[in-house]
Amino acid sequence: MPTHFESLLSSLDVSTVLPPEIQFGQALIVDLSRTRPMWQAVGDxxxxxxxxNQMRAIGAxxxxxxxxxxRPIYENTEQFEGTPDRDLHIGLDLGVMPGTPLTTPVDATVFSLADHQHQGDYGPTVILRHQEKGLTFFTLYGHLAADTLNKINVGQTLVKGELFGWVGxxxxxGGWAPHLHFQIIQDLGEWKDDYPGVTYSNQAEVVLENCxxxxLIIRRDDL
Known part of the structure; x- marks a missing residue:
């Protein structure tokens, strides 16, 4: 049964985060989990x-x-060194071309800006704060273009559908193939300009409820 927070998110009148023709267009859903055949197909x-190549084949x-x-992909990055059990991805990775514009899905205030440049980290990162139907929550945008951090300021108000940055x-x-890491967070706790996008599997129940x-915001029918 959906939580109250999930029900609220489902009821929101949202705009797109990516251009609509991309957000709702043909996409390749990539299964990066540890046991999937993709890893055998990629080999070395x-x-x-x-x-x-798979995207080109289907016109995605x-x-x-x-x-x-x-996912096993974090094990050899500086950011995740020494934490082999931290492998549960709690956002969506939307792989698009660098420079793809980003817009806020609902009215927002810019909560934080940061540039996390450890190899394997988020790189330029924006967290937006939203207040809807009596509930406060946050959305996180990682792996952005550096110019994004000059586009907006902490405390700035954004209206639904307003441009606030670009994919890097x-x-x-952070050293990744170009993509947007998009994550919903109900309670940031003590985090200020960061929040884990990958967690330990033994913390899944609590973390997945908070994130x-x-x-629920992107709203693709194939996910």
Whole structure:
């Protein structure tokens, strides 16, 4: 049964985060979980190239990395060094071209701006604060273009559908293939300009309740 927070998110009148033709267009859903055949198909090759080739084959304009998925891809990054059990992804990864514009799905205040430049981290990061139907919550946008941090200011008000930034490239986004990490957070706790996008599987019950499925806002029918 949906929580009160999930029910509220489902009831919101939202705008798109990405351009509509991308957000609702043809997409390749990529299963990055530990046991999936993709890893055998990639072998010793480049997984980023493998994804791009699969996208071209179906005419996709976006790839999607799933929410609530255990992944092996973090183990060899500086950001996740020494935490092999931290592998549960709690956002949506929306793989698009660098420079793709981002707009706020509902009215917002810019809560924080940061540039987390450890290899494997978020790179330029924005957290927006929302107040809807008596409830406060946050959305996090990771792996952005550095110019985003000059576009907006902490405390600035954004109206639904307003441009606030762009997706970054690999040289500035923490070292990842270009994509948006999009995450919903009910309670930031003591976090200020950051929040984990990957957690420990033994914390799943609590964390997934605090960070529900981002598709409650993205609203694709195939997720």
């Amino acid at each position: 090759g480049n997984p980023d190239e493998w994804v791009l 304009t976006m790839s999607i990395g799933r929410y609530n998925e255990q 490239d690999k040289s500035e986004n 529900p499925d981002p598709n």
